Amino acid sequence: MELEEIKTTLKKASDLKVGSKKVYLESYGCAMNFSDSEIVASILAQEGYSTTNDANEADVVFLNTCSIRDKAEQTVRNRLQHFNSVKRKANPDMIVGVLGCMAERLKSDLLEEEKLVDIVAGPDAYRSLPDLIGEVETGQKAVNVLLSREETYGDISPVKLGENGVSSFISIMRGCDNMCSFCVVPFTRGRERSRDAQTIVEEARQLYAMGYREVTLLGQNVDSYRWNMTKKGEIKDPNLPSVTFAMLLEMVAEVSPELRIRFSTSHPKDMTDDVLYAIAKHKNICNYIHLPVQSGSSAMLERMNRGYTREWYMDRIAAINRIIPDCGISTDIISGFCEETEEEHQQTLSLISEVQFDFAYMYKYSERPKTLAERKFEDDVPEEVKSKRLAEIIALQREGSLIRNKRFVGKTCEVLVEGPSKKNKSEWYGRISENSVVIFPYTNQLPGQYINVKITGCTSATLKGELE
Ligand code: SAH
Ligand code: SF4
Ligand code: F3S
Numbered sequence: 041m042e043l044e045e046i047k048t049t050l051k052k053a054s055d056l057k058v059g060s061k062k063v064y065l066e067s068y069g070c071a072m073n074f075s076d077s078e079i080v081a082s083i084l085a086q087e088g089y090s091t092t093n094d095a096n097e098a099d100v101v102f103l104n105t106c107s108i109r110d111k112a113e114q115t116v117r118n119r120l121q122h123f124n125s126v127k128r129k130a131n132p133d134m135i136v137g138v139l140g141c142m143a144e145r146l147k148s149d150l151l152e153e154e155k156l157v158d159i160v161a162g163p164d165a166y167r168s169l170p171d172l173i174g175e176v177e178t179g180q181k182a183v184n185v186l187l188s189r190e191e192t193y194g195d196i197s198p199v200k201l202g203e204n205g206v207s208s209f210i211s212i213m214r215g216c217d218n219m220c221s222f223c224v225v226p227f228t229r230g231r232e233r234s235r236d237a238q239t240i241v242e243e244a245r246q247l248y249a250m251g252y253r254e255v256t257l258l259g260q261n262v263d264s265y266r267w268n269m270t271k272k273g274e275i276k277d278p279n280l281p282s283v284t285f286a287m288l289l290e291m292v293a294e295v296s297p298e299l300r301i302r303f304s305t306s307h308p309k310d311m312t313d314d315v316l317y318a319i320a321k322h323k324n325i326c327n328y329i330h331l332p333v334q335s336g337s338s339a340m341l342e343r344m345n346r347g348y349t350r351e352w353y354m355d356r357i358a359a360i361n362r363i364i365p366d367c368g369i370s371t372d373i374i375s376g377f378c379e380e381t382e383e384e385h386q387q388t389l390s391l392i393s394e395v396q397f398d399f400a401y402m403y404k405y406s407e408r409p410k411t412l413a414e415r416k417f418e419d420d421v422p423e424e425v426k427s428k429r430l431a432e433i434i435a436l437q438r439e440g441s442l443i444r445n446k447r448f449v450g451k452t453c454e455v456l457v458e459g460p461s462k463k464n465k466s467e468w469y470g471r472i473s474e475n476s477v478v479i480f481p482y483t484n485q486l487p488g489q490y491i492n493v494k495i496t497g498c499t500s501a502t503l504k505g506e507l508e
Contacts, residue, residue, distance in 0.1 A: 060088070061087075061088055061089045061090075061099045061100070062089065062090055062091070062092040062097060062098050062099050062100075063081070063084050063089045063090075063091055063092070063098060063099065063100045063101075063102060064091070064092050064093070064094070064095045064098035064100070064101045064102070065077045065080060065081060065091060065101075065102050065104065065201070066101075066102070066103050066104065066119065067104040068103070068104065068105050068106045068112060068115060068116060068140075069104075069105065069106025069107075069108060069112060069140065069141065070106065070108075071209050071256065071258055071304065072209075072211060072214075072258050072259075072260075073104045073105075073106060073140050073141070074104075074202075074209060075198065075209040075210070075211045075258055076104060076139075076140065076163060076166070076211070077102075077104045077139075077201065078198035078199055078200060078201050078209075079166055079193045079196050079198050079211075080102060080104070080139065080166050080169065081198070081199040081201055082196050082197060082198050082199040083166055083167060083169055083170070083196065084100075084169065084170070085199055086170075087170045091199075091201065095123065095126050095131070095134075096126060096130045096131055097131070098131070098134060099133070099134065099135065100134070100135045100136075100137065100173060101123055101134055101135070101136050101137070102137045102138075102139050102159075103116055103119060103120070103123075103136075103137070103138055103139065103140075104139045104140040105138055105139065105140040105141060105142035105143060106140065106141050106142065107141040107142045107144075107145045107224050107228055107408065108141070108223075108224060108225070108406075108408075109403065109406035109408075110406045110407075110408075111406065112142075113142055116138070116142055117154070120136070120138075120154050120156065120157065123136055123156065124156045127156060135158045135159065135173060135176050135177075136156050136157055136158055136159070137157070137158060137159030137160070137161060137169075137172070138150055138154070138157050138159070138160050138161075139161050139162075139163075139166070140162075140163055140228075141163065141224070141225070141228035141229065142228075143160045143161055143162050143185060144162035144163060144185050144187070144227070144228040144229070145224065145227065145228050145409070146160075147160065147162075147183065147185045148160060148183050148185075151181050151183070157181075158176045158181055158182065159172045159173070159176060159181070159182050159183075160181075160182075160183045160184075160185065161183075161184050161185070162184065162185035162186065162187060162228075163187075163214070163228065163229055163230075164186060164187050164188040164191045164214075164230060165184035165185060165186060166193070167191075167193075168184045172184060187215075187229075187230035187231070188230065189230070189231050189233060190233060191214070191233075192211075192213070192214055192233055192234070192235035192236070193211070193235075194235045194236045194239040194240075195239065197243065197246065198243075200247075200250070204458050204459050204487055205250075205251055205252065205487060205488065206251075206252060206253055206254060206456065206457070206458050206459070206487050206488045207252065207253070207254035207255070207256065207300075207456075207458070208247050208252050208254070208255055208256070209255070209256050209258050210240060210243050210244060210247075210255050210256070210257055210258065211235065211258045211259070212234065212235050212240050212257045212258060212259050212262065212265055212288065213232060213233060213234045213235055213259035213260075213261075213262070213264075213265055214229060214230070214232070214233055214235075214259075215229045215230045215231045215232040215233055215260070216229060216232055216260040216261060217231060217232040217261075217264075218260075218261060218307070218345075218347070219345060219412060220334075220344055220345055220346055221343065221344050221345040221411060221412035221413040221416065221417070222344060222374065222377060222405060222408070222411060222413045223408070223411060224408040224409075224410070224411055225260060227410055227411070229260070232260070232261070232264065234259075234265050234266055234267045235267070236267060237267045237283040237287075237288055237291060240257070240288065240291075240292065241291050241292055241295065244292045244295045244299065245295050247299075248295055248296050248298070248299050251488055252299070252488075253298060253299060253300060253456055253488045253490075254299070254300040254301075254302065254456060255292065255299065255300070255301060255302070256301075256302040256303060256304060257288070257289075257292065257301065257302070257303040257304075258303070258304060259303075259304075259305070260305060261305065261306075261307040261310060262285050262303050262304070262305065262306060262307075263285055263306055263307050263310035263311045263312065263315065264285075264307070264310050265283075265284065265285040265288055266282045266283070266284060266285075267282060267283040267288070268281070268282035268283065284312075284314065285303075285315055286312065286314035286315045286317070286318045287318075289301060289303070289315065289318045289319070289322075289325055290318050290321075290322065293318075293322040293324050293325050296324075297323065297324050298324070298490075299324060300324050300325075300326055300456060300473070301322075301324060301325045301326065302326045302328060302475070304330045305330055305332060306329055306330060306331050307331075307332075307347075308331055308332075308333065308346070308348045308352065308353045308356050309346065309347035309348045309352070311329075311331065311356055313359055313363065316359060316360060316363040316364055317363060319363075319364055319367075320363050320364050326368075326473045326474070326475065327364050327366065327367045327368060327473045327474050328367065328368035328369075328370075328473065328474050328475040329360055329364075329367060329368070329369055329370075330369075330370045330371070330372075331353075331356065331357075331360075331369060331370075331371055332371050332372035332373075333353055333371045333372070333373065333391065333395075334346060334372060334373060334374050334377075335373070335374065335377065335380075335384065335387070335388050336350055336384075336387040336388035336389070336390060336391030336392070337350065337383075337384035337387040337388065338350045338351070339384065340377060340380060340384045340387075340388075343377070343378060343379065343413075343417065344374075344377060344413075345412060350387070350391060353391075354391075354394070354395075357369065357395050366447070366474070367474065368398045368399075368444075368473075368474030368475045368476065369395065369397055369398055370397055370398055370399035370400060370401075370475070371395075371397050371399075371400045371401075372400065372401045372402075372403070373388060373392075373400055373401070373402045373403070373433055373437075374403050374404075374405050375388070375402065375403070375404055375405065375426055375429040375430040375433055376404055376405045376421035376425060376426030376429055376430070377405040377413070377421070378405070378413055378417035378418060378419055378420060378421070379417060379418070379420060379421075380421050380429075385429045385432075388433065389432060389433065389436055392433065392436050392437055392440060393436065393440070396440050396443060396444055397437065397440055397441070397444070398441060398444045398445075398474065398475070398476065399441060399475070400433075400437045400441075402430060402433050402434055402437065403430075404426045404427065404430050405419070405421070405426060407419040438500045439500070441500040441501070442498070442499065442500040445476060445498035445499070445500065445502075445503055446498060448472070448474075448476065448495040448498065448503055449495050449496065449497060449498055449503075450494075450495065451494075451495055452492050452493065452494045452495070452508055453472040453473075453478065453492070453493055453495060453503075453505070454472065454473065454490055454491075454492060454493075455470040455471065455472055455478050455480070455490070455491050455492070455493045455505075456470050456471055456488070456489075456490055457470040457485050457486065457487055457488065457489045457490075457491060458470050458471065458487055459487045460482065461479055465482075466481065466482055467479050467480065467481055467482060468480060468481075468482045468485065469502075470491070470493075472503070476502070476503050477501075477502045477503065478493055478495065478502070478503040478504070478505050479502055479503070479504050479505070480493050480504070480505045480506060480507060481506065481507070483507060485507075491507060491508075492507070492508040493505035493506065493507060493508065494506050494507075494508050
């Protein structure tokens with residue numbers, strides 16, 4: 041799952057200690073970054089900071105950044121320009137920091153490139169933020185981009201900054217060891233490490249007690265989650281079974297039958313049937329899997345270093361459909377990766393038709409510095425061809441989403457209510473287990489309630505329904 045380019049201005053959290061110092065946080069990129077901003081807010085709350093949604097009154101502004109595509113970095117650079125003018129006109133003492141993947145990728149070069157930046161802190165350096173702010177207050181610039189093999193922030197109880205109070209993210213692991221040839225994440229987030237399972241279950245319990253009714257377990261490759269380690273990363277006892285992702289899912293599902301569990305992202309090469317059986321066994325583990333395919337061509341998947349073929353992927357789809365009938369399935373697709381032929385592109389289109397995804401995130405390939413692809417292949421698909429292929433993928437997928445949504449029309453589905461719809465306040469929205477959004481008329485339901493909705497119609501993007 042990806043929240044690319046969605047800017048989230050974090051609101052004041054009611055449980056923050058109200059201190060005299062204020063921090064303004066913005067998150068870009070994936071859900072992991074959003075969740076990390078909650079860790080940052082928690083670390084700074086211990087130093088007496090509260091959050092503000094007004095940069096003009098902030099003592100510190102942090103942008104939690106993404107490097108996945110060039111466009112994501114451009115968005116952040118434009119935002120920095122904006123803060124340059126806020127600083128000049130309204131708030132000259134404001135400290136500006138860049139956190140996250142772009143900070144890790146560019147390191148201290150960022151201080152040269154963006155003169156107004158005072159702090160650069162990578163994803164494993166957030167515990168040092170109070171010290172880094174201290175350094176800036178003595179007139180220096182401050183950088184910490186050390187990556188760690190151990191840091192999981194497992195003991196930090198994140199300050200919840202989301203708006204709806206119904207669904208929340210829980211990070212279960214950090215980093216990635218996969219080295220897909222197009223991807224910058226292994227360079228920006230470092231080695232893969234799993235978080236202590238008990239702290240994950242405890243966080244889910246706390247969230248349930250606070251009124252949350254849905255948690256999404258986050259990792260770059262949740263299927264390789266494995267916990268049987270000491271803090272130093274040594275295996276505690278090789279004779280003890282480790283907690284696998286399937287086991288973790290069941291542990292979190294047992295917090296309460298009223299707590300929905302989602303997760304992201306599954307990796308086709310590692311997703312086991314155990315995980316599928318765990319989903320089938322527990323009603324509160326949602327019938328929804330995000331399984332990025334990237335391409336429908338085995339030769340292309342080899343160049344992408346994804347570790348599976350088209351046939352393997354189709355076998356995983358068959359397993360999902362066998363074990364969890366009618367499961368919601370979504371994917372990620374990249375168009376115009378290095379050396380992509382028209383035939384390879386056609387294979388991606390044919391895979392989309394064959395699988396019938398409920399939803400897809402679709403991107404044009406953007407070359408990233410230092411990746412395997414940058415070193416090994418030429419980014420040789422012309423921009424117009426990338427765009428044309430992407431448009432074909434999007435159009436075909438839209439038809440697929442409509443077909444998939446139609447399967448719910450006439451059925452009654454359980455919906456977890458999230459809140460008023462953005463377009464029309466007399467209508468509310470929520471999600472069904474399969475992750476599709478349902479719009480229904482407001483009567484007197486509350487966010488966090490489960491209601492039965494009869495689906496009366498749909499578009500490719502949403503379902504419409506009436507209360508039963
Ligand atoms: N760990 C997840 C996703 C991480 S990034 C996974 O393995 O699926 C989210 C998505 O961004 C990827 O699935 C991929 O489709 C896309 N992406 C990653 N690098 C990209 C690049 N250089 N250009 C275009 N899209 C990219
Ligand atoms: Fe990137 Fe591949 Fe890791 Fe996903 S699994 S984060 S695409 S390297
Ligand atoms: Fe996420 Fe972007 Fe980093 S997708 S892991 S914030 S590069």
